[in-house]
Amino acid sequence: MTAGASYHGQPVIKAPVWTWQIPWYFFTGGVAGASAGLGYLCELRGDDALARRAWAAAMAGICVSPALLIADLGRPQRFLNMLRMFKVTSPMSVGTWILQGSAASTAIAAAHAWFGLFPRLARVAAPAAALLGLPLSTYTAALVTNTAVPVWHEARRTLPFVFGAGAGLSAGAAALIGADPATAAPARRLALGGAAMELATTTLMHRGLGEHGRPYSQGRCKHFDQAASGFLAVGSALLAARGSRSRTAAAAGGVLLLAGAVSTRWSVFAAGRQSAADPHAVIDPQRAGIARGERIGGARTEPVARDAAAPAGPAS
């Protein structure tokens, strides 16, 4: 670590003010989104038992998610202000609308799967929920990477895949808990495949981050990251070995995988706080970009003779 200049060691950027609700929402939003897809595909396949389990998980996720988000607001009673506009430059705005659509369509699809209600509406709502569930699972990565926090912003090409994989494994794992192993093969494949993808994409993200990824080897972030790897490895092994025969093993494996997905989201959240708190995480890469000649930076030492007609800019 280079020890360049900073202002009394003070952070350059502000750490996110988001609290515990947000990493949990990363998880519940993923459960809701991918479970809707799982439910719809199981219906297509004629696997109604598994479909009902998946729609229940989707419904649970989609009910908890808005509550978490509203609770995190500084002025919860003003949550409706989110609906004043639709703004592509704000993934939070886009996500608000995705969540609205997901909630409405998932509620109808789940009511149909469980109670046979709204049969005609559900024909549209179920595929809509399944489709909206996909961006619902990954837009949260766009949200955190669209910030000045180096460990998030520099992971903008990989973090959505980590969140997507985590959503898939969460949906599979949630559907496994309490299910009859004989009929839960698709959920098991989804859980195992998702867990493998989450481990792989997380490793890719850490490698791609390079020096920006320092938080993942320090402090709380490191502990969450190690816990995630452990939960995913043990859960996957248990599921692969006994998950197709034992209901208990499948449930235990599912719980372990869910814990893994939660831990990954907490490690990403903690990484952002640690990265923002470290002035050198912000300054050093910017300084290095200037030194390499790739960036001109914000400062200029040579004066420019300006007159009203001349455009602003450095002298040639």
Place this chain on the structure above:
Amino acid sequence: MKLEVHTWPATYGEQAQPRMGFFTDTSICIGCKACEVACKEWNHVPMQLQGFTGNSYDNSVDLGADRWRHVAFVEQRLPADATDGGSLVQIAERGAAIDAGVQTYQEGDGVRWLMASDVCKHCTDAACLEVCPTGSLFRTEFGTVVVQEDVCNGCGYCVPACPFGVLDKREDDGRVWKCTLCYDRLRDDQEPACAQACPTNSIQFGELDELRERADRRLARLRDAGQDQARLYLADEDNGIHGAGAFFLLLDEPEVYGLPPDPVDTVRDLGSIWAAAGAAALALGAGLAAAVLGGRG
């Protein structure tokens, strides 16, 4: 990919005003903190005691919800023989005094004291404004960036989006607050409180184009006088925020004052951000289909 958000001057039509800003010339800042006080008084910014920091004379620490102007104090120890003039004996005496730790903090005693009043930059490409999901943050007819406190719901997205760490949430209030460039005073043809209170004219307020010309004349004078560390920060439009409404003349690297050397508006990468999120959503869809429809059991 760059999404241009033309909110000024285009959307204001005939009501558009010239872009107004601050030129903060830190070479004549005396660290009196009149700007901090005037800002608090005028804008009713609440008190927030942060204790005694030991960071030189700076006990307000940083910009935030309750500090819209912040005076930075940097004490730099210079080599004893670095100052011009004086005999070898005087230089040796000065060196001995520094070694013994008895020197006073005055010019020429081996300490260079930098002072700078920091403020919201009112960026041309303002990440805070672009990520705000409620439209609470908006661009005024003066080209400045202001939070509408009757709209803000405290989602906190602007806080980590700002490359300068300007915005923050006021804890007991729940909303985010920052410098408004005294929007209320500007509408009454008054200059912002900090600029009016500044006794040395370190904080200069005016039309941005005119301030930029003035700043370059000042930089040329300082360079001629041998201040080869002098530099303008955010005075041009070729940086990562496409220029700022508040820019600075500094006497050292920006990071010495707590400023990022190469601030970039995160929304410049929005194309790759949405592309990756979209690709990951498709990959998740493919994975779901493969798991459910692809297997035997």
